[in-house]
Amino acid sequence: MVLKNAISRIHLFLRKEYFDPDIFRALLITSGLLVPLVVSQYFGLALYGSFAAITSQLLLSTKLQTTYPRKAFILVFSLIFISIAPFIGTIVGPHFWLVVITMAIIAGISSLAKELGAHGQTLGLCAVIVFLLSLNGPHDIETGLYRMLATWLGGMWASLIMLFFWPIRPNLPYYTNLALPWEIGGNLAAWLADSPRKSESNDDIQKKEANLRTAINNVLPFLRKKDQEFFLIRRDLLKVVRASSRFGATMLAMYSNLENVRQQKLSGPWKYDLQLCFSCASQAAKAVANILVMGREKDFRHLEKMIKEAQVATNQLQQHLDAKAADLSSSLDLHRIVILLQSAVHYLQDAQLLLNRIREKRKQKQTQSTPMHYPPLSKLLAVSSFFKFKNVPLKHTLRLMILTAISIALFYIFDIPRGYWIALTVMVVLQPDYGTTQQKALQRVTGTTIGAALSTLLLIQLLSPGIYILLISIFCFLFIYLQQRNYTLAVVFVTMMLVAMFEISGNIDWHYATYRLFATSLGGVLAIVGAFLLWPNWERFRVRSILAKGVLANRDLLIQLQHELTAKTGFHARIIADRRKAEVANLSIADSIVRLKLEPGTKKQKLQLAQSIAFENNRLTRELTSFATLLPEFSKETSFPETVTVLEDYTDQLTRYADYIASEKIVTENIIADMPFRAASTIMQLPPHTSFEIDNPQLHVNTLALKEELIHEQINKIAATIYNLKKHVQALNLL
Numbered sequence: 190m191v192l193k194n195a196i197s198r199i200h201l202f203l204r205k206e207y208f209d210p211d212i213f214r215a216l217l218i219t220s221g222l223l224v225p226l227v228v229s230q231y232f233g234l235a236l237y238g239s240f241a242a243i244t245s246q247l248l249l250s251t252k253l254q255t256t257y258p259r260k261a262f263i264l265v266f267s268l269i270f271i272s273i274a275p276f277i278g279t280i281v282g283p284h285f286w287l288v289v290i291t292m293a294i295i296a297g298i299s300s301l302a303k304e305l306g307a308h309g310q311t312l313g314l315c316a317v318i319v320f321l322l323s324l325n326g327p328h329d330i331e332t333g334l335y336r337m338l339a340t341w342l343g344g345m346w347a348s349l350i351m352l353f354f355w356p357i358r359p360n361l362p363y364y365t366n367l368a369l370p371w372e373i374g375g376n377l378a379a380w381l382a383d384s385p386r387k388s389e390s391n392d393d394i395q396k397k398e399a400n401l402r403t404a405i406n407n408v409l410p411f412l413r414k415k416d417q418e419f420f421l422i423r424r425d426l427l428k429v430v431r432a433s434s435r436f437g438a439t440m441l442a443m444y445s446n447l448e449n450v451r452q453q454k455l456s457g458p459w460k461y462d463l464q465l466c467f468s469c470a471s472q473a474a475k476a477v478a479n480i481l482v483m484g485r486e487k488d489f490r491h492l493e494k495m496i497k498e499a500q501v502a503t504n505q506l507q508q509h510l511d512a513k514a515a516d517l518s519s520s521l522d523l524h525r526i527v528i529l530l531q532s533a534v535h536y537l538q539d540a541q542l543l544l545n546r547i548r549e550k551r552k553q554k555q556t557q558s559t560p561m562h563y564p565p566l567s568k569l570l571a572v573s574s575f576f577k578f579k580n581v582p583l584k585h586t587l588r589l590m591i592l593t594a595i596s597i598a599l600f601y602i603f604d605i606p607r608g609y610w611i612a613l614t615v616m617v618v619l620q621p622d623y624g625t626t627q628q629k630a631l632q633r634v635t636g637t638t639i640g641a642a643l644s645t646l647l648l649i650q651l652l653s654p655g656i657y658i659l660l661i662s663i664f665c666f667l668f669i670y671l672q673q674r675n676y677t678l679a680v681v682f683v684t685m686m687l688v689a690m691f692e693i694s695g696n697i698d699w700h701y702a703t704y705r706l707f708a709t710s711l712g713g714v715l716a717i718v719g720a721f722l723l724w725p726n727w728e729r730f731r732v733r734s735i736l737a738k739g740v741l742a743n744r745d746l747l748i749q750l751q752h753e754l755t756a757k758t759g760f761h762a763r764i765i766a767d768r769r770k771a772e773v774a775n776l777s778i779a780d781s782i783v784r785l786k787l788e789p790g791t792k793k794q795k796l797q798l799a800q801s802i803a804f805e806n807n808r809l810t811r812e813l814t815s816f817a818t819l820l821p822e823f824s825k826e827t828s829f830p831e832t833v834t835v836l837e838d839y840t841d842q843l844t845r846y847a848d849y850i851a852s853e854k855i856v857t858e859n860i861i862a863d864m865p866f867r868a869a870s871t872i873m874q875l876p877p878h879t880s881f882e883i884d885n886p887q888l889h890v891n892t893l894a895l896k897e898e899l900i901h902e903q904i905n906k907i908a909a910t911i912y913n914l915k916k917h918v919q920a921l922n923l924l
């Protein structure tokens with residue numbers, strides 16, 4: 190039994206690392222750093238090994254979410270730019286003004302590279318680092334060429350690792366990203382089956398919701414490709430992804446009702462039935478993920494088996510609910526869970542049908558060749574986006590160029606030891622807004638201080654190169670692993686890693702750590718001052734507009750729900766699109782609140798009210814999504830005129846209050862906490878002897894009545910959320 194549990198845990202760990210590598214990614218980046226260091230040490234070229242190692246590490250750190258051909262395209266052109274940087278740095282190193290101007294240009298290009306995506310910033314930072322390292326002598330052409338070659342070899346080593354599976358599994362990134370939403374949905378169902386504790390659940394449910402949203406957002410660029418191989422099945426693959434979105438939303442919608450049932454501690458088979466339903470749904474969703482990645486026949490058979498078992502388990506839950514009386518509140522919760530489980534099984538069946546269709550299309554020989562659609566070079570490079578400045582404000586790029594130029598000037602004028610760390614700190618720390626810049630500067634200085642103090646221990650006693658390389662590997666792994674978890678602690682380990690790396694590249698003394706600490710502190714101060722004085726972006730002037738856009742995004746989602754309820758089209762793709770827009774708006778609000786919190790001069794009361802509005806708006810998106818999950822269960826014959834009228838009223842209210850937020854008008858209307866529908870317990874008291882122990886025809890009637898009550902219950906939740914939202918808007922505008 191112990192061995193079986195251990196094997197199961199190992200299997201789950203490997204599966205998690207396959208779809209969302211964490212430890213494996215840290216190990217991979219560490220290997221990218223170590224191999225150039227070991228090779229250069231072996232051949233006695235330690236001075237050039239750091240160029241190759243740093244380039245390899247940073248390239249492997251980029252998260253290129255794209256196909257192998259596009260990934261190779263990006264790596265080739267990026268590596269050309271990065272490799273030229275150390276050659277230029279070596280040549281212009283002795284010339285003050287050339288260094289200052291070149292530094293500003295490279296920093297500006299690196300800043301604009303973020304327009305290419307999240308990977309652009311990392312690639313630009315790599316060019317900056319190797320340029321700064323090359324400012325140290327000697328400054329002859331031969332040294333510059335060697336440094337350029339070392340940088341290129343490091344980049345080629347990283348590219349080899351990143352493209353390793355291209356010849357073996359050329360479409361691996363495509364299908365792995367397609368499968369990830371189903372894998373996350375399966376994990377969510379398994380998590381619900383394990384009866385999570387409420388103290389842990391609220392944070393976990395938000396994280397899982399965010400993970401699902403991110404996975405679906407990441408897969409959309411793949412579905413826009415017009416490759417010949419996927420031309421005939423792209424629409425079916427898109428529908429599979431939509432089914433994963435519906436499945437995940439349905440699982441999330443069951444959480445509150447499931448929590449209510451568990452708190453009641455009902456006697457009977459409920460707990461076992463629920464665990465069985467969620468377990469079968471989880472295994473079926475993961476079978477879909479397996480089919481997308483590997484396409485094995487046994488996975489198709491396993492999917493069919495688990496869908497049947499999920500259907501049987503859901504029917505068993507329905508039968509137990511019909512046969513055994515329960516209080517009205519628990520009955521409503523259990524009926525809602527049954528309805529949503531039936532929808533989840535339906536989405537799994539949709540995925541099964543689509544996957545079988547895709548398999549058949551692949552088996553068929555194409556009688557006509559599908560024309561290839563080659564995107565223009567400008568689209569591949571995304572050059573046009575450089576001039577739109579969606580991700581990077583132009584004034585932030587200009588500010589970065591000025592501050593890095595000042596950093597290099599300070600380095601040269603005052604001959605500061607290891608002064609290139611000033612410019613590098615500015616590059617890493619400076620953000621478009623003041624608050625985030627200040628936070629990151631303090632974290633980096635704190636981490637560097639601790640790391641510098643610990644690094645002196647490495648220099649007290651001279652160690653062998655093998656020991657230093659072992660320490661470098663440990664520090665690099667911890668830096669990568671902790672970078673997104675605890676930035677301050679990650680900086681501690683990167684400082685120790687750099688000290689050990691430069692020790693094997695050339696003997697240094699204990700002053701090196703002190704030099705790094707001084708340069709980092711100076712760079713942090715320069716970044717904070719620059720963010721405050723040079724065209725600062727104050728979040729207090731933008732937050733209202735961002736909040737209003739978030740409310741309007743929910744308004745649009747509500748309008749779409751009203752349309753789908755009237756048209757009886759179920760959980761339509763239009764709902765998925767509007768829900769995604771609302772979720773993106775909520776993310777923008779969350780980022781804005783974080784920036785506002787870090788900004789000096791922010792009033793505590795206004796911040797708290799803005800946080801409350803953000804919380805209620807996010808909750809409203811969730812409640813509207815829960816409402817959407819109920820739509821597929823209603824036939825064409827059913828109609829809800831009262832419900833449609835209520836939704837129209839709430840649409841108007843959201844429009845008005847979005848205007849109140851943006852314009853800062855005082856809310857003069859009375860805000861009444863009045864639910865549109867009475868509680869189910871006051872209007873659905875069944876006769877005591879009938880309960881649910883009645884014939885099937887009566888059961889069907891009662892089930893329809895309960896479905897209508899579920900709609901009313903969900904609208905009451907939406908009404909309560911909108912009421913809280915309006916109260917917070919009123920309080921904010923009174924300040």
